Amino acid sequence: MTKQEKDLQALHLLAPISGQTVQLESVPDPVFSEKLTGDGLAILADGDTVLAPCDGEITLFFDTKHAFAITTPDGVQVxxxxxxxxxxxxxxxxxxxxxxxEKVTAGTPILKLDRALLEKNKINMICPVLIVNYERVKKITPRVAGEAVIAGEDTVLQYAV
Known part of the structure; x- marks a missing residue:
């Protein structure tokens, strides 16, 4: 495989949580629907464990634990x-x-959710999965909206660097 072919090789992100795929433009928050923080898709979660969608290093983890970012070995921030x-x-x-x-591999558990407490507080469980620095990638292909996905098993987004 030539370097050019390798550069265009599709990379992928696994579902970080089980649920149903949602088109990013349909997310009821303009920060996500207008792609202000990145491009990708969302998952209406029905699981209680959030996994690493890819290999890399956790480079951002909010104190409130509501979001984290992993930077892949090729510099893509998810x-x-x-x-x-x-x-x-x-x-x-x-x-x-x-x-x-911490360095993680795709499928590594990152967060455990108390679904009962989140539901009691009426938290909308749509979970955006974004490539933040999407200028680094050549193409982003999210999975079709409305499909059930299993955390750590199903590819939800393909991209090329």
Whole structure:
């Protein structure tokens, strides 16, 4: 395989949580629907464990545990935002299993969710999965909206660098 072919090789992100895929433009938050923080897709979560969608290093982990970013070995930063308004929980209902600076592989558990507490607080469980620095990638192909995906098993986004 030539270097050019390798550069165009499709890379992928696994579903970080089980649920149903949602088109990013349909997310009821303009920060995500207008792609202000990155490009990708969202998952209406029905699972309770959030996994690493790719190999890399956790380079950002909010104190409120509502979002984290993993930077891949090729420099692509992937953000997983758990629910739309989980920041108001100030970390309640979210248990960090990993921390900033740790290297992870795709499928590594990152967060455990207390679904009952999140639902009691009426948290919208749409979870955007974004490539933040999408200028680094040549093409982003999200999975079709409305499909059920299983965390750590199903590819939800393909991209090329």
């Amino acid at each position: 953000l997983v935002h758990v629910g739309l308004d989980t920041i108001i929980m100030n970390g309640d209902g979210l248990t960090a299993l990993k921390h900033s600076g």
